[in-house]
Every structure is written in structure tokens, then in C-alpha cells.
Amino acid sequence: MRAFSYTRAQSPAEAASAAAHTDNAKFIAGGTNLLDLMKLEIETPAHLIDVNGLALDRIEETPDGGLRIGALVRNTDLAANERVRRDYAVLSRALLAGASGQLRNKATTAGNLLQRTRCPYFYDTNLPCNKRKPGSGCAAIGGASRQHAVVGVSEACIATHPSDMAVAMRALDATVETVRPDGAARTIPIAELHRLPGDSPEIETTLQPGELITAVTLPKPVGGTQAYRKVRDRASYAFALVSVAAIVQPDGTGRVALGGVAHKPWRVEAAEAELPRGAKAVTARLFADAKPTQDNAFKLPLAERTLAAVLREARG
Amino acid sequence: MTKVSFDVNGDTHQLELDTRTTLLDALREHLHLTGTKKGCDHGQCGACTVIVDGRRINSCLTLAVMHEGDEITTIEGLGAPDHLHPMQAAFVKHDGYQCGYCTPGQICSAVAVLDEVRSGIPSHVTADLTAPVRLTNAELRERMSGNICRCGAYSNIADAIGEVAGRSA
Ligand SMILES: Cc1cc2nc3c(=O)[nH]c(=O)nc-3n(C[C@H](O)[C@H](O)[C@H](O)COP(=O)(O)OP(=O)(O)OC[C@H]3O[C@@H](n4cnc5c(N)ncnc54)[C@H](O)[C@@H]3O)c2cc1C
Ligand code: SF4
Ligand code: FES
Ligand code: FES
Numbered sequence: 001m002r003a004f005s006y007t008r009a010q011s012p013a014e015a016a017s018a019a020a021h022t023d024n025a026k027f028i029a030g031g032t033n034l035l036d037l038m039k040l041e042i043e044t045p046a047h048l049i050d051v052n053g054l055a056l057d058r059i060e061e062t063p064d065g066g067l068r069i070g071a072l073v074r075n076t077d078l079a080a081n082e083r084v085r086r087d088y089a090v091l092s093r094a095l096l097a098g099a100s101g102q103l104r105n106k107a108t109t110a111g112n113l114l115q116r117t118r119c120p121y122f123y124d125t126n127l128p129c130n131k132r133k134p135g136s137g138c139a140a141i142g143g144a145s146r147q148h149a150v151v152g153v154s155e156a157c158i159a160t161h162p163s164d165m166a167v168a169m170r171a172l173d174a175t176v177e178t179v180r181p182d183g184a185a186r187t188i189p190i191a192e193l194h195r196l197p198g199d200s201p202e203i204e205t206t207l208q209p210g211e212l213i214t215a216v217t218l219p220k221p222v223g224g225t226q227a228y229r230k231v232r233d234r235a236s237y238a239f240a241l242v243s244v245a246a247i248v249q250p251d252g253t254g255r256v257a258l259g260g261v262a263h264k265p266w267r268v269e270a271a272e273a274e275l276p277r278g279a280k281a282v283t284a285r286l287f288a289d290a291k292p293t294q295d296n297a298f299k300l301p302l303a304e305r306t307l308a309a310v311l312r313e314a315r316g
Numbered sequence: 317m318t319k320v321s322f323d324v325n326g327d328t329h330q331l332e333l334d335t336r337t338t339l340l341d342a343l344r345e346h347l348h349l350t351g352t353k354k355g356c357d358h359g360q361c362g363a364c365t366v367i368v369d370g371r372r373i374n375s376c377l378t379l380a381v382m383h384e385g386d387e388i389t390t391i392e393g394l395g396a397p398d399h400l401h402p403m404q405a406a407f408v409k410h411d412g413y414q415c416g417y418c419t420p421g422q423i424c425s426a427v428a429v430l431d432e433v434r435s436g437i438p439s440h441v442t443a444d445l446t447a448p449v450r451l452t453n454a455e456l457r458e459r460m461s462g463n464i465c466r467c468g469a470y471s472n473i474a475d476a477i478g479e480v481a482g483r484s485a
Contacts, residue, residue, distance in 0.1 A: 006318055006335045006381055032377045035338070036358050048335070050382055076371075080437045085445040096440040100462025101432065102425065103359055105371045106378065236440065236461035 001038050008050045012214050013183045015049050020181030020210025022047045027212065029072060030106035032099075033115040040123060042132055056214055059083070065220035068177075071110035071213045075165065076101070078109060087221035090245050093228035094168035100237050110213035113166050113176070113193065114205065117159035117263075118239050119148065130156045131201040141293075147241065150292040150299045152262040157201030158293070161194060161264050162239050168228055170265035171245040171257040175217045181210040187217075194264030201263075224249040225314040229306055230259070242303045248314035252276040258286065258303055279308035322386045324349065325393025333380050340364045342380035343390060351391035351420045355464070362463035365421035365428075366390050372428035374462075391420035394427065403427050406476035414467035422463045426477045429459045433481075451481050 009015035009027075019025045026045040028034055029052065037043040056070035059081050067083055078084060079095035099107060121127045121139035128137035140148055140158050148158040174190045193205050207213075224247040232238040243259035254275050257267040271285030283304040292300060321330040324347060331346055340357075343349045343366070355363030357376045364376040367389040395401035403423050406412070413419040433451045441458045442449055449455065456477055457470075465473065 001336045004335055006379070028379075028382070030377075031379060031382065032359055032374070035377050035379065039357065048379075052382065076432075076437060085438065089445055092438065092445055093440075096438060096442075100359075100362065101429065101439075101459055102362060102365055102372050102374045102462045103377075106373050236458055 002041060002044045002046070004045055005047045006050065007047070008053050010053075012054055012056070012179045012212050015051055015054065016179045016181045016210050016212040017183070018210075019049055019212065020208075022049075025049055025210075027051050029108040029111040030074070030103075031111075032103050032106050033111060037116065040125065042123065042125065051212070062217060062220075067218045069109050069216045069218070071108060071215055073109050075099070075104040075107040075109070075112060078165075079104070088168075088172060088218055088226070090171055090226035090228050090247060091165065091168040091218075093226070094164040094230075094243075094245060097228060097230040097240075097243070098164040109165075109216055112163050113169075113213065113216070115163055116204070118162045119159040120144070122159065131159060131197075131204075134200070134202050145293040145295040147239070147260075148293065148296050149262045150296055151266060151287055151290040152196045152264070153291050154197045154199060154201070156199050157197035157263070159197065159201065159263060160260055161204075161262070163265075164228070164230060164240060164243060164259060166190070166194070167243055167257050167259035167265040168245045169216065169218075170267050171247055171255045172218050172222075175219075176213055177215040177217060178207065179212045179214055180208055185214070190216075190265075191267070197263050204263075222247060222255075224254060227310045227314055229310050231302060231306055242299050242306055244303065244306045244310050246307070246310045246314065248275070248311060252315075254314075256282060256286070256307060261299055261303060275311075279304050279311055283307060318381045320381045320384050322380075322383045322388055324388045325390060331380065335379065335381055337380045338376055339366070339368075339378045339380045339383060339388070340375035343375060343388075349390050349392050352424075353417055353420055355418070355421075360464070361418070361421075362425060363418050363421040365424045365463065367424055367428055370428075370431065372425050389424070391424055394423065401427070403476070403480050406480045407473070410472045410476040410479065411469070412473040412476040413465075413469050418463060418465045418467075422460070422465065422473055425460060425463045426473075426480070429456070429477070430481055432459065451478075453478070456481070 024046040028048045056072040058070045060068045079092045127139040149160045176188045230240045230243040240260035245257045248254040274281035353363040355361035359374045359377045366375045395404045439458045441454050
């Protein structure tokens with residue numbers, strides 16, 4: 001690990017400003033992704049700003065009946081929150097399908113959204129990776145790409161976003177609240193937080209340098225039957241090959257977002273119009289522009305079958 | 317170097333550490349509490365599990381300097397050979413290990429799991445998110461999935477935890 005200096009942030013605005021004005025600074029929350037990457041010198045910050053003391057660890061009701069989740073709320077607490085279990089079950093389910101009990105006790109809402117890909121070549125500093133070292137090439141294209149993205153990919157990168165929680169938040173139309181280095185607050189729809197890789201896979205979100213996430217807001221509950229189904233190589237403590245977050249209404253309409261298939265949670269609103277016609281019709285639209293590799297083409301039928309299973313269960 | 321002070325097993329320690337020191341290394345290398353083990357050093361095995369302010373975490377993926385004022389319990393703080401914690405005694409009784417390397421992490425994790433169940437935290441296999449949680453064997457195994465045992469002592473580990481939980485696993 002490279003040496004770094006360390007300070008504890010005093011306020012969200014001060015943290016954002018310090019992050020923008022200190023050379024090579026990063027926020028640290030749970031640390032479960034950042035420290036992992038720092039040990040491998042994939043992340044090499046010269047300064048860490050600890051945001052754990054910022055009192056952003058509350059879950060509050062919003063005036064319209066939604067929920068405002070502080071950026072520092074731990075994954076365990078969010079999954080166990082009574083309102084979330086009752087009204088946003090897809091979110092509880094997604095959180096509980098991720099990582100381990102120990103990790104969820106540390107992992108935070110913002111850190112989870114901003115965790116980096118699990119592409120094995122991103123982790124292997126001996127190999128080319130445009131995300132880790134822009135311009136060096138992509139070892140996954142033409143390499144072992146079983147875990148990689150099938151849709152929204154580019155010539156530069158075919159990595160997936162590994163978060164389960166983010167997939168549920170995408171289905172719930174969450175909004176991300178931030179403070180920018182100049183002290184101004186803004187909100188970003190979750191659909192616009194993560195970027196597709198394009199020709200700059202090293203830029204993963206639309207956040208500005210130093211911009212601090214302060215909260216994630218869920219709109220008022222949409223009801224329906226909510227499910228999160230994750231398919232992985234072992235029954236627990238493994239990242240998704242494919243996951244499906246679904247909210248299905250009694251009339252057969254609903255929402256679907258997929259994990260494990262793209263550089264961001266994958267939701268295509270137009271595909272949801274096909275829900276009454278079943279999983280095949282929906283995934284045909286979701287994957288209209290899919291470009292799988294030989295290794296990961298199995299994800300297309302796997303996603304369709306996983307969605308079919310979720311719909312069958314939801315319709316009882 | 318940064319100063320930090322925290323409680324380990326009831327004793328306050330003041331340390332001056334390189335900021336890079338993980339909580340795991342602070343416990344093992346600086347406080348010489350070598351019960352907590354380093355397996356993977358990347359959050360993948362659970363050997364380093366300790367209880368901080370009542371919650372189990374992987375001590376390898378957290379910086380010591382981030383624990384100012386925290387109360388940390390390691391395997392040494394749960395019990396000692398002449399007065400074992402009930403979970404330690406159950407692991408001995410049920411042979412919940414072979415080489416023993418994962419055991420301190422398994423035991424710290426198991427103690428915290430029973431607290432999580434008591435406080436109603438659901439898991440991936442909890443069928444009804446709005447009903448009270450019952451510690452079935454499937455629940456116990458899911459909740460312990462962050463602790464890998466390369467010797468594969470899982471069924472004895474499950475028996476030991478099940479006994480402490482007050483049911484046969
Ligand atoms: C073995 C293992 C298995 C895992 N399995 C899964 C899994 O199955 N599913 C899954 O979804 N996840 C999984 N994870 C990942 C885990 O969910 C993430 O590591 C965790 O959510 C990150 O949160 P954190 O608070 O620890 O983030 P940190 O490591 O503290 O930070 C991550 C990033 O977010 C930035 N950041 C943090 N807070 C803010 C903020 N408020 N504003 C702006 N930037 C911020 C940091 O600068 C850093 O770049 C696994 C991790 C491990 C180690
Ligand atoms: S897929 Fe993306 S992250 Fe993986 S090696 Fe290629 S550029 Fe790097
Ligand atoms: S040593 Fe910490 S999880 Fe393996
Ligand atoms: S007893 Fe050997 S690793 Fe578990």
C-alpha cells in the first residue's frame with residue numbers, strides 16, 4: 001500500500017472542498033472496497049478523508065412518504081430497516097444477497113454505489129486494462145470473459161458493475177443527493193449516476209472530482225410484489241453472474257432491472273411495456289443491442305429464465 | 317504516523333501507527349493479540365473477524381486509525397482456557413475445527429450472528445421479511461457464509477453454534 005495522510009471530515013461541504021483541493025485525495029467510508037484496491041495499489045490515493053463522522057447515517061421519511069437514506073447508512077441497517085422491509089422489499093433482498101454479514105456491517109450506501117468492478121484483469125496489475133491504466137488495452141476482450149458485460153459494452157471495456165443494491169435502487173427510481181466542492185447541493189437520478197464505458201472506462205460516474213454523496217432518496221412506495229433473484233457460482237458470498245430486480249403489479253405491469261450484465265444497473269423502460277407478454281419479450285428488448293462474447297453468451301438465456309422464474313413467483 | 321486510542325477486550329490502548337496499518341495488523345503486530353488470524357487479507361475468508369461496538373467486521377479491511385474510541389472484542393476477550401465463552405466450549409465439544417486457523421473468526425462471527433438474530437436482522441434466506449427471524453440451519457449457514465473453513469469443518473461448526481443457540485442444528 002502507498003503511504004497516505006489521513007483526516008476526519010468535519011462537514012459534508014468541507015469534505016467535498018478538501019477532496020477537490022487536496023492532491024490525489026479520496027473519501028473513505030466502510031473501506032471494504034477502497035482498502036482492498038489500495039493493498040493491490042490499484043487505488044493509490046495520497047490522502048484519505050474519513051467521512052464516517054459526518055452524521056449521514058440516518059434513514060428518514062420524506063414529506064411525500066418516501067425515504068431518505070444517509071450516505072453512511074450501513075448495508076446491514078438499510079436491509080433491516082422496517083420501512084425498507086415492508087415497502088421496498090426489493091432493496092432489502094438485494095442488499096442481503098450481497099457480500100457477507102461482516103462486510104455488510106461496514107459497507108455504506110454511497111460506498112456500495114461507487115464500488116469498482118470485479119473484472120479479474122482490473123485486479124491483475126500485470127495485465128492491460130483500460131479502466132486501471134487508460135490506453136493500455138483490455139485483457140478481457142479475447143480473454144476469459146465469462147463474468148463480463150453483455151450489453152452496453154465498448155471496444156475499450158466490457159466490465160460489469162458489481163453492486164446488487166444499485167440494481168434494486170435503479171428499479172425503485174432512487175435519486176442520489178450530493179454536495180459539490182463549491183458547497184452547492186444537487187440531485188442525480190440513479191439512472192444517470194453510472195456511465196457506460198465508452199472510450200473512457202476509467203470514468204465510471206457523472207460525479208465531479210470531490211463531489212460527496214450525502215444521501216439516496218427513494219420515492220414513495222410503488223407497492224407490487226418485489227423480488228431480487230441473484231444467480232451466482234455458489235449459494236452465498238459471491239458476485240452475481242446475472243441478477244433480476246423486479247416489481248410486479250397485480251395487473252401484470254411492472255419494472256425490471258438487471259445486474260451482472262452491464263457497466264451499470266441495466267434497465268430499459270421501453271422493455272417493461274412487454275411485461276404482460278412475459279420474460280422472453282422483455283429480455284428481447286433489454287438485450288436488443290447485446291454484444292456478448294463466446295464466454296458469456298450464456299447470460300442472455302440465463303437472464304431470460306431468471307426473469308421468467310421471478311415473474312412466475314410474483315404472479316403466484 | 318497518526319495517534320489512535322481504542323479499547324481492546326476491556327483495556328484502553330494508545331497507539332501511534334502508520335496510517336496504512338489495518339486493524340488486523342494493529343491487533344496482531346502491535347498489541348500481540350495473535351488469536352485473530354490473517355487468511356486472505358482481502359475480505360474473502362473471515363479469519364480476521366472481530367467484534368467492534370457489538371458488530372462483527374473483517375479487521376483486514378479497515379484502518380486502525382478509523383477506530384478512535386471504539387470497543388473491540390477479539391477471541392482473547394471472549395474467553396480464556398480456564399473460563400471459556402459458551403461458544404468456545406461448544407466448538408471444543410463438537411470438534412468445530414481441524415487445523416483451527418479459521419476458528420477464532422468463526423467463533424467471533426458466530427457470537428455476533430446470535431446477536432443479529434436476536435435483534436431481528438433478516439438474511440438472504442429469511443422467507444418473510446416482516447416476520448420475526450428464526451434460526452434454522454439454513455439461516456445459520458447463510459449467516460456464517462463469510463467465514464470460510466478450508467478444512468471443511470462446517471457441519472461440526474453448525475452443530476456447535478446450534479447448541480449455543482438453544483436448538484439442535
Ligand atoms: C469478498 C467480498 C465480496 C463482496 N460481495 C459483494 C456482492 O456479492 N454484492 C455486492 O453488491 N457487493 C459485494 N461486495 C462489495 C461491497 O458491497 C463493497 O465493498 C461495499 O459496498 C463498499 O462500501 P464501503 O462503504 O466499504 O466503500 P469504500 O470502500 O469506503 O468506498 C468505495 C468508494 O466509494 C467512495 N465513497 C465512499 N463514500 C462516498 C461518499 N459519501 N461520497 C462519494 N464517494 C464516496 C470512496 O472514495 C471509494 O472510491 C463484496 C466485497 C468483498 C470484499
Ligand atoms: S473489461 Fe474493463 S476492467 Fe476488465 S480488463 Fe477490460 S478495460 Fe479493464
Ligand atoms: S483475512 Fe480478513 S477476510 Fe480474510
Ligand atoms: S479448521 Fe482449518 S480452516 Fe477451518
